[in-house]
Amino acid sequence: MVEHLFRNEYGKMLATLIRLFGTPHIGLAEDIVQETLIAAIEHWAVEGIPDNPSGWLVQVAKRKALNELKRQKIRLHHEDQLLFRQENTVEEKAVFLEDEIKDNQLRMIFTCCHPALSTESQIALTLKTLCGFGVKEVAKALLSTESTINKRLYRAKETIRKSQSSFNIPQGKELETRLQAVSLTLYLMFNEGYNATSGELPIQKGLCLEAIRLTKLLKEHFKHHRRLSALLALMCFHAARFGARIDNGGAIVLFEDQDRSLWDKELIQIGMNHLADSFPDDSLSSYHIEAQIAAEHCLAESFENTDWQSLYKLYELLGKLKPNPVVELNLAIIQGRINGLEASLKQLESLAKKNTLSHYHLLPATQGMFLMQLARYKEALPYFEAALQLKPSTAELEMINSKISECKEKLSKAK
Amino acid sequence: MNHLSPDELQHIMEAYKSWVADLGDQYLGGQRLEDHGTLLKSKDEEILTDGPFLESKEIIAGYFLIQAKDQEDANKIAQSSPHLGLYTIEVRPIAFPKMK
Numbered sequence: 001m002v003e004h005l006f007r008n009e010y011g012k013m014l015a016t017l018i019r020l021f022g023t024p025h026i027g028l029a030e031d032i033v034q035e036t037l038i039a040a041i042e043h044w045a046v047e048g049i050p051d052n053p054s055g056w057l058v059q060v061a062k063r064k065a066l067n068e069l070k071r072q073k074i075r076l077h078h079e080d081q082l083l084f085r086q087e088n089t090v091e092e093k094a095v096f097l098e099d100e101i102k103d104n105q106l107r108m109i110f111t112c113c114h115p116a117l118s119t120e121s122q123i124a125l126t127l128k129t130l131c132g133f134g135v136k137e138v139a140k141a142l143l144s145t146e147s148t149i150n151k152r153l154y155r156a157k158e159t160i161r162k163s164q165s166s167f168n169i170p171q172g173k174e175l176e177t178r179l180q181a182v183s184l185t186l187y188l189m190f191n192e193g194y195n196a197t198s199g200e201l202p203i204q205k206g207l208c209l210e211a212i213r214l215t216k217l218l219k220e221h222f223k224h225h226r227r228l229s230a231l232l233a234l235m236c237f238h239a240a241r242f243g244a245r246i247d248n249g250g251a252i253v254l255f256e257d258q259d260r261s262l263w264d265k266e267l268i269q270i271g272m273n274h275l276a277d278s279f280p281d282d283s284l285s286s287y288h289i290e291a292q293i294a295a296e297h298c299l300a301e302s303f304e305n306t307d308w309q310s311l312y313k314l315y316e317l318l319g320k321l322k323p324n325p326v327v328e329l330n331l332a333i334i335q336g337r338i339n340g341l342e343a344s345l346k347q348l349e350s351l352a353k354k355n356t357l358s359h360y361h362l363l364p365a366t367q368g369m370f371l372m373q374l375a376r377y378k379e380a381l382p383y384f385e386a387a388l389q390l391k392p393s394t395a396e397l398e399m400i401n402s403k404i405s406e407c408k409e410k411l412s413k414a415k
Numbered sequence: 416m417n418h419l420s421p422d423e424l425q426h427i428m429e430a431y432k433s434w435v436a437d438l439g440d441q442y443l444g445g446q447r448l449e450d451h452g453t454l455l456k457s458k459d460e461e462i463l464t465d466g467p468f469l470e471s472k473e474i475i476a477g478y479f480l481i482q483a484k485d486q487e488d489a490n491k492i493a494q495s496s497p498h499l500g501l502y503t504i505e506v507r508p509i510a511f512p513k514m515k
Contacts, residue, residue, distance in 0.1 A: 034419075
């Protein structure tokens, strides 16, 4: 049986039922989907998995939904009765159904990314409803607790219920605004998965893959919104490097040390195609630039053979579009490749004085690394110690501690 | 209590499949029961309702039939069942006449 079959089908079923019941009844829809999956367990375990598991699940879910509608006397939210024909044997109906399912998922994306919800709630709700993550899994993915996530989800559903939003794909001007918000949420979801070097790797990877899947769904529907292609490209490029980022012991492998043969070349190529699709565009977005930056790295044969000059220009452009101290940090790091580490350290020092990154552990960590590379081990130590104080993730903590040990070792040998 | 996640349910299903296969002849069949039906308490009083009738925790979700040497054997089989991920199980021998 396909891995994550239930999870993949969960989102489709739920979106279909919400189309029927309307957004105020998300909870009821979730219950019915749950019962459907349990019914599948009972039947399939004994009778075997049906030829069309997806079809089986949708049929059963619809039947249960109809019964519940009668029982609770809920009026059908959506007039389209075609969804409720029991047998969809004709091929045209099957295609219609597939499009309908995609449309319902799109409607669901916009519902989850409701402007009245905080981004954290949007992400949590999307993961729970569209991506079929359990509450425990959402909590692990977002480095939170089950009880916090339960509260978030409850409040989010309440907000949606009260707002009485229709289950629709926005149009016209509203679409532009909503798409921007949805893109940001998916970007942040991807980020959560990508950045978390603690937590469970399969779940974190699952987050990234789900963000990609949903962005792809959006791109297919909104072909003219090239920003989506840019976003998709950058996700592909970053995801392509997953295999090389963590070693077999679960420790971080620094970018410069990564074995590039472990980068997923197919995914990089897919990213390139999406990047090509993202131009020309009316306006340059940060996603375009970030995608270009990621592409630049993915195309380089090695760390040494990277086109640092181009990268510097791209980061400068990004900095103009979205002024950001992290961009400044990246610029200072690239300075190191172009003008040497001393020049970079000067820039990092002046950046540190601005105090815009006073809570960001990667700044002192970088300073420590560069000093180490210049064999200035004694000077490096306090920077590493400072980085430890700024709450790095568990894996990053281990990395920093290993560098500290290395420095101390070098210092004791020198004596 | 939170629902089990789709991944967890799939895991249970795969476990259930192997369980049935491993039991072979000892597994005689099983059925899930629908949520609706009728509750009768006495000859005169008939309550027709769609159910569930009891507190949701006490619904009889279904049954399965196994062949076992004795209660201990039956308990072992039930213990190994993945149903325990979802339900509690009552293990009852069928009264006379027993199957050979």
